Amino acid sequence: MTLRRRELLHLAPALALAACGSQAQEAPPPDLPLKDAAPFPVGLAVQSGSLTDAGWRAVADRHFNQVTPEWEMKMERVLQDDGSYDFSAADAIAEYAASTGKRLFGHALIWYAQTSPAFERIDGQGSPFQAAYRNYIHEVAGRYRGRAAAWDVVNEPVAEDGDGFRDCVWRRNFGMAYIDRAFEHAAEADPNALLFLNEYNLESLPAKRVTFLRLLEDLLRRGTPVTGVGTQSHMDVELAPGAYAAAMREIAAFGLPVHVSELDISLGRGAKAMVQGDRALLLKQARLAEEVARSLADLPAAQRFGLTIWGARDGDSWLRRPPNNGGSPTDQPLMFDDAGRPKPATAGLLRGFG
Ligand code: G3I
Numbered sequence: 001m002t003l004r005r006r007e008l009l010h011l012a013p014a015l016a017l018a019a020c021g022s023q024a025q026e027a028p029p030p031d032l033p034l035k036d037a038a039p040f041p042v043g044l045a046v047q048s049g050s051l052t053d054a055g056w057r058a059v060a061d062r063h064f065n066q067v068t069p070e071w072e073m074k075m076e077r078v079l080q081d082d083g084s085y086d087f088s089a090a091d092a093i094a095e096y097a098a099s100t101g102k103r104l105f106g107h108a109l110i111w112y113a114q115t116s117p118a119f120e121r122i123d124g125q126g127s128p129f130q131a132a133y134r135n136y137i138h139e140v141a142g143r144y145r146g147r148a149a150a151w152d153v154v155n156e157p158v159a160e161d162g163d164g165f166r167d168c169v170w171r172r173n174f175g176m177a178y179i180d181r182a183f184e185h186a187a188e189a190d191p192n193a194l195l196f197l198n199e200y201n202l203e204s205l206p207a208k209r210v211t212f213l214r215l216l217e218d219l220l221r222r223g224t225p226v227t228g229v230g231t232q233s234h235m236d237v238e239l240a241p242g243a244y245a246a247a248m249r250e251i252a253a254f255g256l257p258v259h260v261s262e263l264d265i266s267l268g269r270g271a272k273a274m275v276q277g278d279r280a281l282l283l284k285q286a287r288l289a290e291e292v293a294r295s296l297a298d299l300p301a302a303q304r305f306g307l308t309i310w311g312a313r314d315g316d317s318w319l320r321r322p323p324n325n326g327g328s329p330t331d332q333p334l335m336f337d338d339a340g341r342p343k344p345a346t347a348g349l350l351r352g353f354g
Contacts, residue, residue: 031342034335035065038353039297041103043308045070045262048089050316051096059312059340066103068261068308069093070318073106075114078140083118085139094147105259105308106144106151108198109137110182112168113156119169129173134185141189150194150305152230152261153186154179157215158199162208165215179215180224187225194305198230198261203247204239216254228305229254230261233292237267237284241291248295257305260296264310265289265345266319269328282332286348289335293352307349314338 034042043066050056060067071077072089080086097104119136122128141151157165157179165171170178179197186195197216202209219226231251235244252258265288267273267281296307311317315338318324319331335345 032350034063034346034349034353037350038293038307039301040304041066041306043068043103043105043306044312045308045310046093046096048072048092050312051092055340056312056316059336061100063336064102064309064312066105066306066308067093067097068105068107070107070310073140073144074108074111075116075136079116079118079136081117087143090144094144098147103306104144104148105261105306106141106148106193107261108152108155109140109186110153110170110178111155112166112170115169123169124173130181133170133173133178133181137182137185138189141186141193145190146192148190148193150196150228150259151186151190152198153182153195153226155198156200157197158208158211160208162205162211164211179219180222183219183225194228194257195225196228196230196259196261197226198232198259200232200234200262202231202251203233203235203244209247209250213250213254220254226256228257228259230259232262233260233264234262234310235265235288237265237272237281237288239288241287244288244291245295248299252299252303256303258296258299258303259305260292260307262308262310263289263292264317264319264333266331266333267328269331273328278332282344285332286344289345289348290352293349295352297353309335312336313340 042064044060044064046060046067047070069090072093078085078087078090094104119129119132122132141148159165165176174181183195186193197219199208199212202212216226216229229251231247248258265285267278267285269281273281293307296304311334313336314320314332314334317331317333319333320329325331332343335343335349337343
C-alpha cells in the first residue's frame with residue numbers, strides 16, 4: 001500500500017463523516033493533493049493569463065499533474081484570418097506544462113463550433129480545402145509532437161439532442177468522413193499521441209450517448225485511429241445518482257482509454273439555492289464528484305486515462321462568464337472555492353479515488 005493510500009485511509013473517517021452529513025461535515029475538507037491521491041492523472045483547464053496569477057498557481061501546482069488549454073490551442077486563437085498562425089499563448093501553456101512536470105492535453109483540433117476566414121474563403125473548393133484541412137492539423141498537432149500526450153481530435157460531433165450529427169463547414173466539405181480524415185491526419189502528425197473523440201451530455205442525454213457510441217463503433221470498425229474517448233462531464237448538480245456510473249460503463253465498453261475531460265458541476269444557484277440552501281447543494285455536488293471519480297477509478301488501469309476539471313477555482317469557470325452564466329453569475333461549479341480552498345467536492349473526489 002503506497003504512502004499516499006495509507007495517508008488517504010488515515011483521512012477516511014473524516015471523509016466518511018463528511019459524506020454522511022454529520023456535525024463533522026463542518027470539518028474543512030482535507031487539503032490532500034488530488035494528483036497524489038488519484039490512480040490516474042488529474043488535470044485542469046488553463047488560460048495563459050492565469051500562469052502569472054499566484055492564487056491560481058497555488059491550486060494548479062499543488063493539485064494537478066495535467067493541463068488542457070481552455071481555448072488558446074483552438075482554431076479561434078491559433079489560426080489568423082490571413083491563414084498565418086499565432087501559437088504564442090499555446091506555447092506559454094506548453095512551456096508551463098513542461099517546466100512543472102505536467103502532462104499536456106491538446107484541445108481541440110476540429111470542432112463544429114469554430115472555423116476561420118482562411119477556410120471560409122476556400123469552402124467547397126474540393127482539393128484546396130482538403131489540403132488546407134490536412135495542413136492545419138499537421139501545423140498544430142505537429143508543433144506539439146512529443147509534448148502533447150494526447151489530443152481532442154474531433155470535438156462534439158453529435159447533434160445537441162442526439163438526433164444525428166452537427167452541421168458544420170467540415171461536414172459540408174467532406175461529409176461525415178471529416179472525422180476519419182481528422183484522425184488520420186492527426187495520427188500522421190503525431191504517431192505517439194493518443195487521439196480522442198470528445199463529447200458532452202453523455203451522462204445526461206441517453207439518446208446522445210447512443211448516437212455517440214454508434215459513431216465511435218463505426219469509426220473503430222472502419223479502422224479510423226481513434227485511441228481514446230472523452231466524456232466532458234459538464235453537469236448539473238441534480239443529475240440522478242447512478243446515472244454517471246451507468247453512462248461510464250457504456251462509454252468504457254469499447255475498451256479505449258477514457259478521459260473525464262471537462263468536469264464541472266453547476267449548482268445553478270439562483271432559485272435552487274433559495275429553496276435548498278448552498279450547503280445542501282455543495283454536499284450534492286460532493287456526492288456527484290465522488291461518483292465521477294469512482295466511476296473512472298473502477299475502470300481497468302489501461303482505461304483510466306485521466307480526469308480534467310474545467311478550471312481551478314469557482315471564479316475561473318467559464319460558467320461565471322457572460323453569456324454562460326444564465327444560471328447564476330455566482331455559480332460554484334468547480335472543486336476549489338474563489339479563494340482556492342478545497343470544497344466538499346474535493347473530499348468527494350478523494351473518496352471516489354480511494
Ligand atoms: O480572454 C479574451 C479577452 O481578452 C477578450 O477581450 C475576449 C473578447 O474577445 O475574449 C477572451 O477570450 C475568450 C475566452 O473564452 C476566455 O474567456 C474567447 O473569446 C472565448 O471564445 C473563449 O471561450 C471558450 C470556449 O470554449 C470557446 O473556445 C471558453 O473559455 C471555454 O471554457 C469553452 O470550453 C468548451 C470546450 O472547449 C468544449 N466543451 C464545452 C466547453 C464550454 O463551452
